[in-house]
Amino acid sequence: MTTQLEQRQTTKGAVQVEGLSVTFRNRGQETHVLNQIQLGIKPGEFVCLLGPSGCGKSTLLNVIAGFIKPTAGYVMVDQAPITRPGADRGFVFQQYSLLPWKTAFQNIELGLKIRGMAKGDRTELVHDYLNRVGLYKHRNSYPHQMSGGMQQRASIVRALVNSPSVLLMDEPFAALDAQTRHMMQELLLDIWEDLKTTVIFVTHDIEEAIFLGDRICIMGVQPGHIKAELPIGLRRPRHFDDTLSAEFVALHRQVFECIREETMKSMEGCL
Amino acid sequence: MAVSVPQMGYPRWLGQLGQALSSLFFSSRSSRRMLALGLFFGIWQLLCAVNFDVFINFQFVPSPVEVFKATLTFFTENPWVHFRSSIGRVFWGYVVASGLGVLLGIMIGWFAVVEDLLLPPLELLRPIPAVAWIPLAILMFPNAESGMIFITFVGAFFPVLISTINGVESTLSDTVLIRVGQCLGAKPWHIFKDIVVPGSLPSIASGLVIGMGNAWFCLVTAEILAGRYGIGYITWESYVTSNYPPIVMGMLLIGLMGAASSWAVSRAMEALMPWRVIKKQGSV
Ligand SMILES: Nc1ncnc2c1ncn2[C@@H]1O[C@H](COP(=O)(O)OP(=O)(O)OP(=O)(O)O)[C@@H](O)[C@H]1O
Numbered sequence: 001m002t003t004q005l006e007q008r009q010t011t012k013g014a015v016q017v018e019g020l021s022v023t024f025r026n027r028g029q030e031t032h033v034l035n036q037i038q039l040g041i042k043p044g045e046f047v048c049l050l051g052p053s054g055c056g057k058s059t060l061l062n063v064i065a066g067f068i069k070p071t072a073g074y075v076m077v078d079q080a081p082i083t084r085p086g087a088d089r090g091f092v093f094q095q096y097s098l099l100p101w102k103t104a105f106q107n108i109e110l111g112l113k114i115r116g117m118a119k120g121d122r123t124e125l126v127h128d129y130l131n132r133v134g135l136y137k138h139r140n141s142y143p144h145q146m147s148g149g150m151q152q153r154a155s156i157v158r159a160l161v162n163s164p165s166v167l168l169m170d171e172p173f174a175a176l177d178a179q180t181r182h183m184m185q186e187l188l189l190d191i192w193e194d195l196k197t198t199v200i201f202v203t204h205d206i207e208e209a210i211f212l213g214d215r216i217c218i219m220g221v222q223p224g225h226i227k228a229e230l231p232i233g234l235r236r237p238r239h240f241d242d243t244l245s246a247e248f249v250a251l252h253r254q255v256f257e258c259i260r261e262e263t264m265k266s267m268e269g270c271l
Numbered sequence: 272m273a274v275s276v277p278q279m280g281y282p283r284w285l286g287q288l289g290q291a292l293s294s295l296f297f298s299s300r301s302s303r304r305m306l307a308l309g310l311f312f313g314i315w316q317l318l319c320a321v322n323f324d325v326f327i328n329f330q331f332v333p334s335p336v337e338v339f340k341a342t343l344t345f346f347t348e349n350p351w352v353h354f355r356s357s358i359g360r361v362f363w364g365y366v367v368a369s370g371l372g373v374l375l376g377i378m379i380g381w382f383a384v385v386e387d388l389l390l391p392p393l394e395l396l397r398p399i400p401a402v403a404w405i406p407l408a409i410l411m412f413p414n415a416e417s418g419m420i421f422i423t424f425v426g427a428f429f430p431v432l433i434s435t436i437n438g439v440e441s442t443l444s445d446t447v448l449i450r451v452g453q454c455l456g457a458k459p460w461h462i463f464k465d466i467v468v469p470g471s472l473p474s475i476a477s478g479l480v481i482g483m484g485n486a487w488f489c490l491v492t493a494e495i496l497a498g499r500y501g502i503g504y505i506t507w508e509s510y511v512t513s514n515y516p517p518i519v520m521g522m523l524l525i526g527l528m529g530a531a532s533s534w535a536v537s538r539a540m541e542a543l544m545p546w547r548v549i550k551k552q553g554s555v
Pocket residue numbers: 024025026031033051052053054055056057058059060204
C-alpha cells in the first residue's frame with residue numbers, strides 16, 4: 001500500500017512569476033512595494049526568498065497565494081493564472097494560526113473535510129501525517145495546550161495533507177527558539193525529501209536559507225526586486241553538521257555581503 | 272532584624288489570630304466570596320442600626336433582619352405562584368430575544384445588505400428604555416401576559432444583538448484566520464461555519480449573559496402591567512402601599528434569580544467553548 005506520504009509529486013508545482021508589480025494605495029498615498037518581479041520555479045524545487053525587512057517578501061508570497069491582486073504582471077502555477085486563494089497552494093503563516101476552537105486533528109482534517117473526502121479516508125491520512133511529525137499523542141489537544149513548535153508542525157501538516165502543488169511558508173520558524181527551529185528545519189527537509197512539493201520559503205535568516213534551499217533569491221529594497229539568485233549545491237539529504245562545512249561558510253559569507261548592501265540601503269536616513 | 276520590625280507593638284496572639292483568619296478566608300476563592308457577601312449584609316445592618324444619615328439616609332431603609340422577616344412571611348403564604356409567573360415571563364422574553372438577537376446579529380455581521388436594511392431602525396429603537404414601551408405594549412398586545420414578555424424581550428434583545436454583531440465583525444477582521452480558511456479551499460459557507468461562528472462565540476456568550484441579567488432588570492417594569500402575581504409585581508405593589516421590607520425583599524430576590532440564571536448561562540456557554548482557558552491574576 002502506498003500512502004500519500006510515500007508518493008512523489010515532481011511533475012506538478014511549476015511556478016511562473018511574470019513582470020509582477022504591486023502598488024498599495026492608502027488614502028491617496030501610493031507605496032510601490034514590488035517592481036517587475038521575474039521568477040521561475042521548477043516542480044519540486046525548494047526556493048528561499050531572503051531579504052531585509054520591508055522588502056516585500058510577504059507581499060510576493062501573498063500574491064502567489066492569491067490573497068493580494070498584483071497591480072501589473074501575473075503569477076501562474078502549472079500554467080494556470082492565479083486569481084484567488086485555493087487549496088493547491090498551502091500556506092504556513094508566521095503567526096500561530098491553528099483555529100483555536102479545533103483540536104490538532106480537527107485543524108488538520110479541515111481541508112480534507114471541505115474537499116468532501118470520506119471520514120474514514122480522512123482519519124487515516126491525518127493519522128499518518130500526525131505520526132510523521134510526532135503529534136499523534138497530541139491529536140486531541142487544543143492549540144493553547146501545544147507548544148509553539150508543535151503548533152507550527154501541525155500548521156505545516158495542515159497545509160501538506162491537501163497535497164498542494166506549492167507550499168508557501170512565510171517565516172514559519174521565526175517565533176521559535178534556536179533549538180526548536182533547527183529541529184523544525186530538519187523535519188521539514190525530511191518530509192520534503194519524500195513529497196518533493198515545490199516550496200517557497202521566506203526567511204531573513206541566512207543560515208536557514210542556505211540550509212534549506214536548492215536556490216536562494218535575494219531581494220532588494222525600494223522598491224522590492226530580485227537582486228540576485230544563488231544556487232545551493234550542498235548535497236542532500238542535509239544534516240545540521242553541514243552548517244559547519246567550509247562550503248557552507250563560504251556561501252554564508254557570499255550571501256551576507258549581498259544582503260548587507262540592501263540592508264544599508266533600507267536603513268538609509270535612519271542612521 | 273528588619274523583617275521583625277512590623278510585628279513589634281502587637282501582642283503575639285493578635286498576629287496569630289490574623290493569620291488564622293486570613294488562612295480561613297483568603298486561602299480559597301469561594302471562602303473569599305462568602306466573606307464578601309457577609310461583609311455586604313453586615314455593613315448594611317450596621318448602617319441601619321446606627322441610623323446612618325450622611326447625605327445618604329439609612330433611617331427608612333429596612334435592615335437585613337427586617338427583610339429576612341418579610342421573606343419568611345412571604346414564603347409561608349404560597350410564594351410559588353409569584354416565582355412561576357416571573358420566571359415564565361423572563362424565560363420566554365429571553366428565549367425569543369436570544370434566538371432573534373443571535374440570528375439577526377450574525378446576518379447583520381455577515382451580509383452588508385442585511386446590515387443596511389436592518390441596523391438603522393434597530394439602532395433607533397435601541398436607546399429606548401423598557402419603561403417607555405409600557406403604553407405601546409398595552410396597545411399592541413392582546414393580553415398583559417404577552418405585553419410583559421415583550422418588555423423582558425426588549426431588555427434582553429439589544430445586548431445579544433450588539434455583542435453578536437461585534438463578534439462576527441471582529442472575527443471577519445482577523446485576516447489570518449480568514450486566510451487560513453481560504454487557502455484550505457473554504458467556500459464562504461465553510462468560512463462562516465468553521466471560522467466566523469466559533470470565532471464570534473465568546474462575544475455572543477457575553478451578550479447572552481448580559482441579556483439574561485437585563486431580562487430580570489426589566490422584570491419590575493414588565494410587571495407594572497401585571498394584575499396579581501409576580502416578584503416584580505409584589506415589589507411595585509409594596510411601594511404603592513408603602514410597605515418597605517417587601518420592596519427590598521423583591522429587589523434581592525430579583526437580584527438572586529438574575530445572578531443565578533446569568534451564572535447558568537455563562538456555565539452553559541463555557542461548556543460550548545472547551546478551547547477557552549481564562550487565567551486571572553491570583554487565581555489558582
Ligand atoms: N496593505 C498595505 N498597505 C500599504 N503598504 C503595505 C501594505 N502591506 C505592506 N505594505 C508595505 O509593503 C512593504 C513590504 O511589506 P512586506 O510585509 O511584504 O515586507 P517583508 O519583506 O515581508 O518584511 P518582513 O521581513 O518585516 O516581514 C512594507 O514597506 C510595508 O510597509
